[in-house]
Amino acid sequence: MKRSERLVAMTNYLMNHPQQLVSLPYFSTTYAAAKSSVSEDLSIINDMFQHEGIGYLQSVSGAAGGVRYIPVYSKENSAAFIDELCRKLADSDRLLPGGYLFMSDILGEPATVNKIGRLFATAFHDREIDVVVTVATKGIPIAYAAAAYLNVPVVIVRRDPKVTEGSTVSVNYVSGSSRKIQTMVLSKRSIPDQANVCIVDDFMKAGGTINGMKSLLQEFNANVTAIGVLAEAEDEEEERVVEDYTSLIKIQNVDVRNQRVEVQKGNYFN
Amino acid sequence: MKRSERLVAMTNYLMNHPQQLVSLPYFSTTYAAAKSSVSEDLSIINDMFQHEGIGYLQSVSGAAGGVRYIPVYSKENSAAFIDELCRKLADSDRLLPGGYLFMSDILGEPATVNKIGRLFATAFHDREIDVVVTVATKGIPIAYAAAAYLNVPVVIVRRDPKVTEGSTVSVNYVSGSSRKIQTMVLSKRSIPDQANVCIVDDFMKAGGTINGMKSLLQEFNANVTAIGVLAEAEDEEEERVVEDYTSLIKIQNVDVRNQRVEVQKGNYFN
Numbered sequence: 001m002k003r004s005e006r007l008v009a010m011t012n013y014l015m016n017h018p019q020q021l022v023s024l025p026y027f028s029t030t031y032a033a034a035k036s037s038v039s040e041d042l043s044i045i046n047d048m049f050q051h052e053g054i055g056y057l058q059s060v061s062g063a064a065g066g067v068r069y070i071p072v073y074s075k076e077n078s079a080a081f082i083d084e085l086c087r088k089l090a091d092s093d094r095l096l097p098g099g100y101l102f103m104s105d106i107l108g109e110p111a112t113v114n115k116i117g118r119l120f121a122t123a124f125h126d127r128e129i130d131v132v133v134t135v136a137t138k139g140i141p142i143a144y145a146a147a148a149y150l151n152v153p154v155v156i157v158r159r160d161p162k163v164t165e166g167s168t169v170s171v172n173y174v175s176g177s178s179r180k181i182q183t184m185v186l187s188k189r190s191i192p193d194q195a196n197v198c199i200v201d202d203f204m205k206a207g208g209t210i211n212g213m214k215s216l217l218q219e220f221n222a223n224v225t226a227i228g229v230l231a232e233a234e235d236e237e238e239e240r241v242v243e244d245y246t247s248l249i250k251i252q253n254v255d256v257r258n259q260r261v262e263v264q265k266g267n268y269f270n
Numbered sequence: 271m272k273r274s275e276r277l278v279a280m281t282n283y284l285m286n287h288p289q290q291l292v293s294l295p296y297f298s299t300t301y302a303a304a305k306s307s308v309s310e311d312l313s314i315i316n317d318m319f320q321h322e323g324i325g326y327l328q329s330v331s332g333a334a335g336g337v338r339y340i341p342v343y344s345k346e347n348s349a350a351f352i353d354e355l356c357r358k359l360a361d362s363d364r365l366l367p368g369g370y371l372f373m374s375d376i377l378g379e380p381a382t383v384n385k386i387g388r389l390f391a392t393a394f395h396d397r398e399i400d401v402v403v404t405v406a407t408k409g410i411p412i413a414y415a416a417a418a419y420l421n422v423p424v425v426i427v428r429r430d431p432k433v434t435e436g437s438t439v440s441v442n443y444v445s446g447s448s449r450k451i452q453t454m455v456l457s458k459r460s461i462p463d464q465a466n467v468c469i470v471d472d473f474m475k476a477g478g479t480i481n482g483m484k485s486l487l488q489e490f491n492a493n494v495t496a497i498g499v500l501a502e503a504e505d506e507e508e509e510r511v512v513e514d515y516t517s518l519i520k521i522q523n524v525d526v527r528n529q530r531v532e533v534q535k536g537n538y539f540n
Contacts, residue, residue: 003274004273004274004277004314005314005317005318005321007274007277007278007281008277008281008314008315008318008319009318009321009322011277011278011281011282012281012285012318012319012322012324015281015282015285016381044274044275044278045278047275048275048278048279048282049278049282051275051279052279052282054282096433096434096436097433098433100433100434101434102434102435102436102459103434104425104426104434104435104457104459104460105423105459105460108423108424108425108426108460109423110414110417110418110421110423110424111286111418113414114418136406136407137406137407137410137426137428138434140407140410140411141410141411141414141424144380144383144411144414144415145414147380148380148381148384151380153375153378153379153380154378154380154411155374155378156374156378156407158407164366164370164371164372164373164374164408164473165372165374166366166372187374189372189374189375190374190375190378203434
């Protein structure tokens, strides 16, 4: 196989296998090329990934070595994407009762959700993460996008048990916004003991939902090593109960009466 | 920029923009290369995509022409993936009451879900589809994966209205398995009038849920042009109420007492 052909095939392979260690022999066998040629190919790919701002190839030396594609998104790419997202969201037509913003259309675009996932995977690329956990419904696509780049599975906390989950563990908690007791359930088989968990959700006000997830995860002896929310907003009635989270956007100065809202970059960009 | 570098960058770009028409001038401007060089690059990429079984580049001639990456997965790749999935699922430990199979762990793997989406996008690549619709919860990641390859948005039908959806349309229907009246709601802003819709879900027995979605979509004057389910299984009590669907796997001869189940390729492979 020619270099030009190998470069296309290897780029495809690496993009589909982020965070996975790939041995040089794997490439030289698959594409019938000398190890030295494969090394040069990887050097070209590494340069171009950095040039495009989509990450880099990490070399791991030794007998069990190889390369690993670390899909960190460049600061320029990240800021440009979030600036554009803020512009789209800062539309007074999106204001809903309770100071929420209608985001379903934007969260319905796979390419947008994919980039949101990229940003979380970039923010958390050096943390210990075994699994991404979210709660149904809106956080799910974001969680999958982040998990794909982190190369870990997703576990979904539900509001209601379902027969297809098998036996479950549940916790009750008080939601900040509704002041009602709510339930969260998680399949017993879903998370191994003492897993390192990244929590992801689409929206956070006081943080009651995320706190509920933390309580539930304690039942599995999990360590929460990262918390990512797409949008944070202030709760008028309650103080924030979650610290040490990463937000991509911040919704501020919601004025339902005058139909005004400000959307800015979140604390990830501080 | 050298050919080798362009090939990496263009492969990355095309993989991230399936089904989108990209003009040759875009590539020659972005990578500062002559149109003839870009054409040769695209020819190499096209050959390799076909060689790897991940699709092909469609040329569109004329002033508004360019290339479009059609991400159809080869028959060999598709069959190999589904065979492996069937093997994983045909484990009696997965049997749940009611003849359901525990699939949450497998549906929690982003790479697996991504391939399921690729298969649906391959099955439906020549149909008119403006939007992929699914119902919360398990179908969501599959719907996003398919929609990413089809380059269309996702709309999620919910079981319960939520303030962040704005005003909604709802229908009641009788679920086949539970014989209970259930509700489905969809945000009014979510689907344009007369859209072409692809319905995707993880599991279908008699098809009551999918029929419910069809009823709800009638309220939006939508045309259902494709229905894809990951797994179909027979319902012991009710005849199937949905025709003209595509399934990737078929769960058969469920014997809860003797803890046995058969999992085979679905009708997509007929």
